[in-house]
Amino acid sequence: MTFWANHRNTLIAIAAVLIAAPFVASRPVWLDSAVILGVYALLALSVGISYGQAGILTMSQGAFASVGAYAAALCSARWGWPPFTDLVLAMLLPAVLAYGVGRVVTRLSPLATALATLALGSVISIYIRHADDLTGGYVGFAGIPAIGFIDTPLEYAVLAWLLVIAVVYGYENLMRSAHGRALNVLQQDQARARADGIDVARSMSAAFALSAAIAGIAGWLYAHYVSVLSPESLDTNISVTALLMAVVGGAGYVLGPIIGTVLFDTLTRLLPAAELQGLFYGLALVVILLVARTGLMGLGEQLIGAARSGLGRRAAPAAGLPARAAS
Amino acid sequence: MTFSEFILRGVLAGSIYVLLAVPMSLLFSTVRTIDFAVGAYALVAAAVAASVGGVLGIAAGLGAAVAGSAAMALIFLLLKRFGCHNHIIYALASFGVATALASAVLWQYGTQSFVRDSFSQFWSLAGIRISPQGVLNLVTALVAVTILYVVIQRSQLGRMMRAAAVNVMGSELAGIPVELIQVGTYLVGGLLGGIAGLLILFTAGLDYSAPLSLTLSGFAAAIVFGIDNPFRALFGGLAMGVAEALAAGYTSGMVTSMVPFLFLLIVLGTSRFGDATVAGDRT
Numbered sequence: 001m002t003f004w005a006n007h008r009n010t011l012i013a014i015a016a017v018l019i020a021a022p023f024v025a026s027r028p029v030w031l032d033s034a035v036i037l038g039v040y041a042l043l044a045l046s047v048g049i050s051y052g053q054a055g056i057l058t059m060s061q062g063a064f065a066s067v068g069a070y071a072a073a074l075c076s077a078r079w080g081w082p083p084f085t086d087l088v089l090a091m092l093l094p095a096v097l098a099y100g101v102g103r104v105v106t107r108l109s110p111l112a113t114a115l116a117t118l119a120l121g122s123v124i125s126i127y128i129r130h131a132d133d134l135t136g137g138y139v140g141f142a143g144i145p146a147i148g149f150i151d152t153p154l155e156y157a158v159l160a161w162l163l164v165i166a167v168v169y170g171y172e173n174l175m176r177s178a179h180g181r182a183l184n185v186l187q188q189d190q191a192r193a194r195a196d197g198i199d200v201a202r203s204m205s206a207a208f209a210l211s212a213a214i215a216g217i218a219g220w221l222y223a224h225y226v227s228v229l230s231p232e233s234l235d236t237n238i239s240v241t242a243l244l245m246a247v248v249g250g251a252g253y254v255l256g257p258i259i260g261t262v263l264f265d266t267l268t269r270l271l272p273a274a275e276l277q278g279l280f281y282g283l284a285l286v287v288i289l290l291v292a293r294t295g296l297m298g299l300g301e302q303l304i305g306a307a308r309s310g311l312g313r314r315a316a317p318a319a320g321l322p323a324r325a326a327s
Numbered sequence: 328m329t330f331s332e333f334i335l336r337g338v339l340a341g342s343i344y345v346l347l348a349v350p351m352s353l354l355f356s357t358v359r360t361i362d363f364a365v366g367a368y369a370l371v372a373a374a375v376a377a378s379v380g381g382v383l384g385i386a387a388g389l390g391a392a393v394a395g396s397a398a399m400a401l402i403f404l405l406l407k408r409f410g411c412h413n414h415i416i417y418a419l420a421s422f423g424v425a426t427a428l429a430s431a432v433l434w435q436y437g438t439q440s441f442v443r444d445s446f447s448q449f450w451s452l453a454g455i456r457i458s459p460q461g462v463l464n465l466v467t468a469l470v471a472v473t474i475l476y477v478v479i480q481r482s483q484l485g486r487m488m489r490a491a492a493v494n495v496m497g498s499e500l501a502g503i504p505v506e507l508i509q510v511g512t513y514l515v516g517g518l519l520g521g522i523a524g525l526l527i528l529f530t531a532g533l534d535y536s537a538p539l540s541l542t543l544s545g546f547a548a549a550i551v552f553g554i555d556n557p558f559r560a561l562f563g564g565l566a567m568g569v570a571e572a573l574a575a576g577y578t579s580g581m582v583t584s585m586v587p588f589l590f591l592l593i594v595l596g597t598s599r600f601g602d603a604t605v606a607g608d609r610t
Binding site for chain 2: 112114118122283284285286290
């Protein structure tokens with residue numbers, strides 16, 4: 001019972017994956033989509049930790065993913081590292097980069113921090129384009145091997161969603177820990193957080209580094225699955241898309257970014273032209289900011305809260321139960 | 328090329344950044360937020376002007392850019408009406424507008440690069456070949472900044488703008504239509520962004536992927552010498568143009584491409600931007 005209460009999001013994610021699995025496995029094209037969706041879900045989750053919990057409006061997750069992806073490509077294809085060992089570097093490199101930048105920019109206002117992440121993403125992207133010897137420059141990097149025994153789209157889809165569930169589990173545990181509570185406090189009131197003895201810059205930078213590491217996992221998975229990388233593979237557009245997915249789904253909620261990812265993916269398939277994707281994403285963001293700033297998850301929670309309080313009033317009008325405050 | 332030639336070329340190129348930086352500075356002073364869509368207004372203006380052509384095209388381009396900023400201003404007003412006073416949410420919404428506008432251009436005009444030649448001949452100044460378009464860009468930037476200077480420092484409207492920037496509640500109590508001024512600032516941003524887009528159209532050209540880096544360049548130029556004063560944006564823009572030209576002359580292509588972003592990171596890393604400065608102060 002306690003496990004259910006403490007890991008509700010993880011169990012919901014596992015249940016959703018198990019329900020979807022038979023349908024997805026029946027069509028090869030859906031398996032391919034499931035892997036890419038898993039990559040996006042990881043990226044959106046990384047935005048959730050950074051923006052939803054630490055308040056850093058990050059626009060560099062695509063760049064962190066590309067650092068992870070190129071690390072995977074170099075380690076496995078060029079240096080012949082054993083399978084999975086490159087994952088360590090793919091997580092570590094973006095995390096170190098993010099922590100260093102985080103220590104400098106998190107003392108600034110939230111807007112300045114957002115701009116700094118965008119600038120950092122652009123610098124990384126330009127470096128990748130020009131570092132011909134290391135990344136293949138504009139031509140890119142081909143022939144990235146599969147991850148050991150994992151070879152088919154089905155195996156990649158299983159790996160991708162196992163990773164998503166693992167991240168959700170870790171994320172949930174983090175938010176229940178002292179570090180998670182510290183993040184919640186500093187997001188609401190930094191002065192209060194300092195008064196409570198929280199090292200604000202270090203906590204925010206650590207959260208940013210963690211989110212970069214998760215983006216690195218997404219890049220690692222992408223590189224091995226697609227086996228080809230170019231500077232456009234994981235560019236600023238990916239950062240923007242991941243940010244919009246997280247915000248629309250509900251960046252402050254553990255499962256919000258995944259909801260946003262699935263929703264965007266579903267609706268993208270209904271669009272008449274691929275070029276309209278940005279128009280749709282932009283409008284979706286504006287509408288959600290106007291209608292429900294806490295995202296779809298927040299909207300759902302408000303509706304459930306309202307329904308509960310309505311039911312409560314009908315059941316016990318004299319008791320006058322207060323409406324549950326939606327976060 | 329000589330050092331002086333790099334400086335001259337940098338100044339001419341920097342005038343575009345000036346036009347992108349001034350709206351950033353104005354908006355930050357009055358609303359304390361960023362309009363990420365300024366680069367998208369430039370793109371929309373260039374795309375519409377290139378497709379319509381002629382003087383009518385220029386007017387249509389500017390109209391489209393201002394219409395884009397009017398949409399952003401409307402969203403800003405609606406957010407305020409719905410009780411949102413979070414500046415980062417305004418910026419996020421402008422991000423959505425920027426994405427939507429760039430996508431609309433991509434859908435309508437494809438991935439083509441918008442570029443037009445205005446002058447076929449070049450001028451020579453002390454042995455340095457310069458483009459008349461570059462000079463026109465600089466003159467346009469100077470005229471725009473001068474008009475803004477006169478309006479902000481010498482007119483009734485300017486006094487109200489400065490008051491609204493320093494103290495919103497005090498201004499409202501004094502009967503100043505703060506919200507109207509904020510909306511007007513968004514529209515001026517659209518107009519200046521549109522002008523910048525037209526100048527880029529006739530200089531280096533741009534395509535649907537340009538908006539975000541244009542916005543970022545504008546912001547970098549705006550904060551170099553302090554974002555709270557729009558006139559510093561003039562020198563910020565020109566300084567960035569010069570830095571870019573010098574980087575192009577003396578370093579690799581990689582460093583040149585990174586200049587606006589490195590500028591931004593260095594300034595943010597070394598300043599106390601956004602700490603507790605009073606908006607609109609003149610210190």
